[in-house]
Amino acid sequence: MGEGLLVRKIRFGTVIDHIPAGNALNVVRILGINGDEGIRLAIIMNTESSKLGRKDIVKIEGRELTMDELNIIALIAPTATINIIRDYEVYRKEKVSVPDYIEGIIRCSNPSCISNQGRETAKPKFRVVSKEPLTLECIYCERYTSREEIVKQFISHMGV
Ligand code: CTP
Ligand code: ZN
Numbered sequence: 001m002g003e004g005l006l007v008r009k010i011r012f013g014t015v016i017d018h019i020p021a022g023n024a025l026n027v028v029r030i031l032g033i034n035g036d037e038g039i040r041l042a043i044i045m046n047t048e049s050s051k052l053g054r055k056d057i058v059k060i061e062g063r064e065l066t067m068d069e070l071n072i073i074a075l076i077a078p079t080a081t082i083n084i085i086r087d088y089e090v091y092r093k094e095k096v097s098v099p100d101y102i103e104g105i106i107r108c109s110n111p112s113c114i115s116n117q118g119r120e121t122a123k124p125k126f127r128v129v130s131k132e133p134l135t136l137e138c139i140y141c142e143r144y145t146s147r148e149e150i151v152k153q154f155i156s157h158m159g160v
Pocket of ligand 1: 015059083087089090
């Protein structure tokens with residue numbers, strides 16, 4: 001049962017499993033994938049999971065992302081597991097873990113931070129001061145940014 005009814009297994013690539021239900025689109029966004037790179041991907045939402053009740057899955061076909069690229073997912077989907085698939089087999093399975101330091105991708109929650117000044121802007125940089133509950137500290141203004149604020153940055157505004 002589960003997602004097998006919707007999407008077949010992949011031959012090579014990366015499967016991001018155990019994403020909290022409803023967060024798959026945010027995971028795709030935080031990875032910086034917007035669809036025009038030609039990456040083949042499947043998004044499965046609200047499928048059954050014995051561990052989570054409901055979960056989302058993202059399958060990226062033909063690409064093995066590195067854990068350095070994938071750990072950013074832990075900011076919004078800390079339960080996610082990564083499966084690297086080679087010749088239809090799970091070659092490697094790993095949990096994502098929150099990095100100690102983050103550059104780019106996330107915006108500082110302080111609107112007057114120098115990393116939020118339009119064209120003159122400095123690249124956002126954060127130190128992770130706590131992994132659970134997640135707390136990022138901006139290296140410029142020292143303002144804290146939480147998981148809720150990060151999720152808000154990536155929420156897809158469908159049709160708006
Ligand atoms: N998967 C896939 N293509 C493959 C192999 C696996 O898309 N060729 C997907 C599965 O559908 C599943 C995930 O990768 O979503 C992990 O596969 P597997 O380890 O076989 O599943 P489980 O044992 O259920 O994983 P876990 O123990 O992590 O819950
Ligand atoms: Zn700041």
